[in-house]
Amino acid sequence: MKRDKTSGTRYVSALAGLAVLLFLLAVLNLCLGSSAISLREIGHLLRGSGESTAYDIVYNIRLPRILAGILLGGALSISGYLLQIFFANPIAGPYVLGISSGAKLTVALAMVFLLGKGITLSALGMTLTAFLGSLLVMGFVLLLSGKIKNMSLLVVAGVMVGYICSAVTDFVVTFADDSNIVNLHNWSMGSLSGIQWSGVRLSATLIMLGVLAAFFLSKPMGAYRLGETYARSMGVNIRGLRIALILISSLLSGVVTAFAGPISFVGIAVPHLIRGWIRSDEPIRMIPACFLGGSVVTLMCDGIARTLFAPTELSISSVTAVFLVPVVLTMMVRRKGGRP
Amino acid sequence: MSTELKTRILDAGYDGKIVIGDVNLQVKPGEVLALIGPNGAGKSTLLRTVTSQLPEIHGTVFLSEKRIQEIERTELARKMALVTTERPRPEWMTCREMVAAGRYPYTGKLGILSDADWQIAEEALRIVQGEAFGDADYNRISDGQRQRIMLARALCQEPEVLVLDEPTSFLDIQFKMDLLSVIRRIAKQKKIGVILSMHELEFVPAVADRVACIGGGRVACLGTPEEVITGRNLEQFFGLQKDAGEEVARGIHEYAQALRKWIR
Numbered sequence: 001m002k003r004d005k006t007s008g009t010r011y012v013s014a015l016a017g018l019a020v021l022l023f024l025l026a027v028l029n030l031c032l033g034s035s036a037i038s039l040r041e042i043g044h045l046l047r048g049s050g051e052s053t054a055y056d057i058v059y060n061i062r063l064p065r066i067l068a069g070i071l072l073g074g075a076l077s078i079s080g081y082l083l084q085i086f087f088a089n090p091i092a093g094p095y096v097l098g099i100s101s102g103a104k105l106t107v108a109l110a111m112v113f114l115l116g117k118g119i120t121l122s123a124l125g126m127t128l129t130a131f132l133g134s135l136l137v138m139g140f141v142l143l144l145s146g147k148i149k150n151m152s153l154l155v156v157a158g159v160m161v162g163y164i165c166s167a168v169t170d171f172v173v174t175f176a177d178d179s180n181i182v183n184l185h186n187w188s189m190g191s192l193s194g195i196q197w198s199g200v201r202l203s204a205t206l207i208m209l210g211v212l213a214a215f216f217l218s219k220p221m222g223a224y225r226l227g228e229t230y231a232r233s234m235g236v237n238i239r240g241l242r243i244a245l246i247l248i249s250s251l252l253s254g255v256v257t258a259f260a261g262p263i264s265f266v267g268i269a270v271p272h273l274i275r276g277w278i279r280s281d282e283p284i285r286m287i288p289a290c291f292l293g294g295s296v297v298t299l300m301c302d303g304i305a306r307t308l309f310a311p312t313e314l315s316i317s318s319v320t321a322v323f324l325v326p327v328v329l330t331m332m333v334r335r336k337g338g339r340p
Numbered sequence: 341m342s343t344e345l346k347t348r349i350l351d352a353g354y355d356g357k358i359v360i361g362d363v364n365l366q367v368k369p370g371e372v373l374a375l376i377g378p379n380g381a382g383k384s385t386l387l388r389t390v391t392s393q394l395p396e397i398h399g400t401v402f403l404s405e406k407r408i409q410e411i412e413r414t415e416l417a418r419k420m421a422l423v424t425t426e427r428p429r430p431e432w433m434t435c436r437e438m439v440a441a442g443r444y445p446y447t448g449k450l451g452i453l454s455d456a457d458w459q460i461a462e463e464a465l466r467i468v469q470g471e472a473f474g475d476a477d478y479n480r481i482s483d484g485q486r487q488r489i490m491l492a493r494a495l496c497q498e499p500e501v502l503v504l505d506e507p508t509s510f511l512d513i514q515f516k517m518d519l520l521s522v523i524r525r526i527a528k529q530k531k532i533g534v535i536l537s538m539h540e541l542e543f544v545p546a547v548a549d550r551v552a553c554i555g556g557g558r559v560a561c562l563g564t565p566e567e568v569i570t571g572r573n574l575e576q577f578f579g580l581q582k583d584a585g586e587e588v589a590r591g592i593h594e595y596a597q598a599l600r601k602w603i604r
Contacts, residue, residue, distance in 0.1 A: 229426050
């Protein structure tokens with residue numbers, strides 16, 4: 001006998017559900033905004049006829065933003081899931097461990113420093129800088145985790161590290177008065193606005209690389225869920241796996257921060273919601289579902305951030321926080337009550 | 341199957357500090373070797389070293405004449421399986437999935453389990469009499485059931501050598517008897533060499549063919565349960581007060597005699 005059939009059906013229907021949701025949200029985001037555009041109009045535009053301002057809005061502003069939401073949201077959720085595997089604890093994510101803020105700080109520092117010399121940082125340069133910043137904070141968190149075994153305390157420490165990084169970033173941004181840096185303020189709060197096609201292409205390449213690498217690690221990741229000793233006894237290269245998890249997770253959260261600034265709580269909350277939905281924590285199932293889940297949540301939150309008080313935009317992190325903090329809190333409370 | 345675990349003048353410990361030294365042990369196929377000794381004597385350290393979780397400090401662990409540190413990971417995983425004192429807490433994992441996790445060294449790149457793999461997992465579940473809770477969440481079963489599942493997971497690895505660190509600690513007597521019966525039965529039927537550490541001396545004669553008593557940083561004595569569990573050794577290595585040893589040892593062997601009937 002195989003395992004029960006219902007789990008497979010449940011998984012497939014969850015994936016299908018997420019895909020449908022994602023499609024609907026994408027269409028909604030395409031139509032809604034400071035100027036509403038009807039579906040029929042969009043149909044015309046995509047066939048190459050219609051008004052040129054509308055074409056500009058749809059093709060050069062909304063479409064790249066939607067794709068960025070899908071890609072970056074998915075990346076964030078996978079990044080969080082990899083950290084959860086690494087720490088063997090669902091209370092982990094790039095934002096709560098301060099990793100996103102570390103990336104934010106290094107990018108802000110590099111931008112301000114280079115702008116002072118009259119150089120504009122390229123998108124790839126920003127991404128690499130963000131990756132480095134993620135790795136730096138990750139290294140620091142790993143050092144702390146050697147001393148602090150309690151995950152909740154480690155998260156508190158991560159939040160504090162995040163605060164320091166944000167404070168220094170604010171300082172840098174406030175005292176740099178170059179007009180280019182005005183944009184930095186929006187970015188440092190987390191926002192998907194202003195993403196261009198070139199950025200979409202670059203982030204798509206890097207994210208696909210990271211997510212594929214994660215997918216092909218799903219076998220050792222699955223064994224790692226049983227703990228280090230059991231995983232090693234089954235033939236897992238523990239050191240190699242741990243390094244790979246850190247690198248991929250930092251790459252993914254670095255890309256997100258480089259293009260959209262820190263987006264809060266997607267990495268910690270989405271994997272938890274998905275696990276509950278598909279009733280499995282098997283990496284090979286979790287990775288595709290987490291990616292889609294992250295895309296859906298991010299697209300939804302960006303839509304709200306964009307349209308709720310249009311034409312004024314909210315930062316996306318304010319919206320994700322409102323929706324996802326309750327999820328994280330429930331998870332923490334339930335774990336506290338249930339088991340250590 | 342003729343895989344034999346052997347150590348030669350082995351020194352085991354952490355960070356170059358020897359916890360237990362000059363170990364020369366051997367486990368033949370189908371044989372059960374029990375390690376006994378007081379807490380902190382180095383049983384777990386020794387087990388971690390013979391399973392290649394810890395590197396040897398000096399000397400060598402051999403698996404069928406091959407140095408264990410030189411055997412490729414997957415090949416080693418197909419020859420040797422473990423039940424440790426670690427308690428994994430994976431989320432959303434059924435007992436059947438936990439057992440099937442033992443197929444790891446046999447699956448392909450993505451670790452997808454074939455029907456044959458599930459069949460083997462089912463058979464392992466049957467051996468430990470765990471079919472009844474195969475679909476239960478691994479985190480929601482009792483300690484005794486959990487140990488049986490971890491044993492089934494190890495069997496699913498189809499090992500030729502099985503290593504168990506205190507498999508019966510903290511279990512009720514009935515679960516201890518069940519588990520040891522299964523261990524003894526598979527050792528004999530499948531010709532698997534078993535090495536296990538135990539605190540419950542009264543269960544040792546019923547399950548083990550040979551016993552190694554660890555004390556004073558070395559294997560202090562090695563032999564049949566009758567030869568090793570003696571009054572003198574209890575006094576010398578387990579800190580029993582003078583004159584108590586003889587009487588306690590006699591009691592242990594009597595109790596063991598009663599258990600033997602139900603465990604063999």
